[in-house]
Amino acid sequence: MFAKTLDRRTMLRTIALPFLDAMAPSFGRAKTAAPCRMAFLYVPNGIVMEEWIPAMEPGVTALPAQLPRVSALLEPFRGEVMMLGGLTQNGGRALGDGPGDHGRAGASYLTCVHPKKTNGRDLQAGISVDQIAAQRLSGKTRFASLELGCEEGVQGGSCDNGYSCAYSNSISWRTPASPNPAEIRPRAVFERLFGSGEMGGDPAQRARRRRYEESILDLVRGDAQRLASTLGGGDRRKLDEYLTSIREVEKRIQAAERNPAPAPPDGTQAPGASIPASFAEHARIMMDLLTLAFRTDSTRVATLLLALEQSPRAYPEIGIPEAHHGLTHHQGDKEKIAKVIEINLFHMRQFVYLLEKLQSTPDGDGSLLDHAMVTYGSGLSDGNAHDHANLPLVLAGRGCGTLRPGRLVRYPNETPMGNLFRALLDRMGVPVETVGDSSGTVADLS
């Protein structure tokens, strides 16, 4: 089993070579190189900033010896993380559209645009940074990206003052009008990654079935195209979505032919069929799956929505029966602030678990953490005041040697978050001109 894994990795390295060639000289990579991965983790309703980052003037410094309570949990990884301050998501602000900061915080977080205020009919945000990378890297891995979550989306027209629930249900957007739903069922993720064995039969049979499925996709594409020619605008948009999705599934089938689903690494077990009720357990299983996906090079891009923006989730397992969102509107009430901090710590502990997993997973000449760029943060800083400036953000991993962790960088106020995303895309080898409202890129990461 282990030998098999090594073989696969060698093969993947070969496939990834063009990209690595481009990257190697500029960053002085060693000769054995693993591909770079990126992941974006989201926590809602802001973080108590006093417990997150030390106040400082713009500039760069080593991570202070004494970190505030929440970020102090990163202590074991102080050599692997950077704390970034001063980044702003201007698209999350009202800009004349009135209340709805939570809906906008979620929708703008990875898209860096100001989402359109709508109950749902004409959603408009932007293409999110993970999807920019996924679309450019499409075909290199079996899945262009993975969208994971730990809280089921909310139904109902408007979740936040006239903003559709779709805005807070997803942080990943493949087009400005199409959010990627997050998968919250661990078993479903596992089966996507490693198959559920349902194709069955011998290799010849499996190959036939795959061919049938390709024919099925051809057939229904024909159905949709004939329909589209008879329909008007709105309906055609629906069919376009359908056709795009057909193409995606087709690509996945083809990728699976070239590159069949790996067996899960030794010792991994399929998660149970139901969603764990315990938040920590759920989050950790999703993090295990994220790690597995990276480890098997099934994808290089992922998002994980630990909870939805404006989450009403309560955390009885840490003695907090009240809804998270309600608590963050604490109006200075010390008791409530203390509870919010407990939730911040609880979330952060799960993130630290992911860092442990990534660091302890060998990958190429180092660990997965060496070859990843993982952000953890929120679309609000102070949840009580709905502040979209100076967002809490930690960037973990060494990004294949393109990042120099262990430092605290405070950017000038109002630096667009998109500038950071641009810098990360550069390091993924998929440079773009802009991400949403980015005004350039950021320095001081390397």
Next chain:
Amino acid sequence: MPFVASHCQRCHNDTVRMANPELATLDTSSAVWPKVLDKLATGRMPPAGSPRPAPAEIAAVTGWIERTLGVRSAAASAKPPHMTARRLNRAEYNNTIRDLFGVSLRPADEFPLDDAGYGFDNIGDVLSVSPLLMEKYMTAARAVSRAAVYGPAAPAKPGKLVRFMTKKSQDDPTPLALPFSNRGALYGRFDFPVTGYYELRMRVANYRPRTTGTPRQRELSRKRNLTAAEKAELSEANRLSYPPVKMVLTLDGAPVLSEVVEGNIDYQYAHGESVARVRITAGEHSFRASYPEFASMEDPLDNVNLDGRRKLFIDYLDIVGPFEAEPPKPAIAPCADAACADRVIAQYARRAYRRPVTQEDLDPLLRLAAMVRDSGDSVAESIRVALQAMLVSPHFLFQFAGSEYHLASRLSYFLWSSMPDEALVRDAGRLQDPAVMEAHARRMLADGKSDALIDNFVGQWLGLRTLDKRKPDPRAFPLADDEVLEAMRRETLLFARAILRENRSVLEFLDGRYTYVNGPLARYYGIGGVDGEEFQRVELDGEQRGGLVTQGSVLTLSSYATRTSPVLRGRWVLESLLGEAPPPPPPNIPALEEGKLGEAASLRQRLEQHRANPSCAVCHDQMDAIGFSLENYDAAGAWRERDGRFAIDNGGKMPGGETFHGPQGLKGLLQARRDAFLRNLTEKMLTYALGRGVEPTDRETVEGIAARTAADGYRFSTLVMEIVKSSAFRAEGKAQGGENVR
């Protein structure tokens, strides 16, 4: 313009800035004026509770806006809304698969959540298709086609299929655990793979304290080396420590095992397993193991020890089987040759596409099947692959406007959340005839499948689906366990079902003097005379209970986990019942804070302080007044006379000066606004029926439906009939000159 000054500018001004401040400036170039005309004409502005202008005043001002500003109402100037292709949502997908093949798979439970618009999850514009969903469609189609052709997957040999346990406490986060019941019950559902015999094995846990023992009992239980006589004496004394309790296991409500648990205090799990061996047909069945007499227990906490552990409960239920399993029965009879396969494929295509199929539809399916056979696979496999293709075709996954058959589908997805049956398809061409339409609609409402309308429409209209996310804090509300919360939800659904099925007035939603409770919920409400676990209808005096606003479900879902919120409750009433959702707070207004836990008096005072701010007062005057009238119900819907140290003050005063007290006062206020309630219900139901938002152009339709419903005694089923006979419902099924209708 004095009208604008006296009726509008209190909110629409530069200070409060409650949307559209240009009303203050009378900026005639603004695009807001057509909307103003609509709001005035439908009575939505000024909002409820504000002084209502006389009809003549309204006529004068609308005339002025039309003449002086030269605007036409949005309704008059808008184009009719065009239909969007609407894909099946999760509930519709599952039901359609059920009705198409008679299989009990629920593949859509694995699909991503459907997005919702206008408060419902069946809105065509909002339901999108993503690559992830498409992947799941493929997987689901594979599994469904396999079950249909080869029969459901069955275990090769008998074995333990599942172990069910309940949560150990109301906030126990153990994964997979069943709901917590103070009364020690264990209940759930299970999908039995094939028809055959199954063993249901359950074990009783017994933690009844010894403290009730006699001195002699205590002496004997401490003593070592008991004589045979002493052993017998102790054992008998132990058996008599508590009265025996009957334990019953039911399957779909029918008892399959009944046993007496003696009063023994001598064991925890010593009762051992009790086993029932039952023949069960394939498919999903509900089971319940419980102590029926506990349903009538005055205080369920009598079954809970001081350490939180229940005295008697069902520890686990194992399902073992299948024994003597019948061979799985495929939904589709086997075919011997290609001609038969082609017939089957054509037949299922017609049903899956819910309309006659054309050669254009059929040819590719038949070619696909032939290709499968040519590749060396069986005739059965060729049918299966064609079925799999149908199930991912847009013809199956979407409803498209454009034919008479679409109208049949629209009707059945409205009333059943599923595909039309044969009888309806046969009459598809005659549904434009109101008599035919009504006859089918009445027939379909009488069918059990119309429970889907209750679950999906009523469930979303009232927000019942959020109840799971709004669980009361178990420390503060130990009586509101999962079982009672589930009973609350069921109460509301049964109440709505009665209004629909018995053709009663929708006004009974506001103040109907009856409800549905079982023993536990009756105890929770303090309603006497209801014993046992079955729900039954009870007549009410209307003092504490009667009408939606007094039902535990609604009261709980509009509260915080630890305390009530007059604001949330007021908002729920305005939004769900009167259709007057308060606008979002204007920018730069901090979220309203309601003071600290348990200090109701300061809660009221703080809210009053807040209302001193005119920006807040605009909405909170109404919301808070309504919410405070429900303060006699705690955050988990139980009746209370005091909140902590404070007596309840359930008085409210509406902005117009109307005062009222308690739930009775609120119900009077709602009755006085019955037409606003009916119009709101009409709009919500029309939205759900059409799968799109209700637009200004639908104003006449809505008013016509509401007026005819009111004239016929406000009957719920009349409302449904008027909707399905309305031009808005029928129009889009008819070929007409719309942009996208062919």
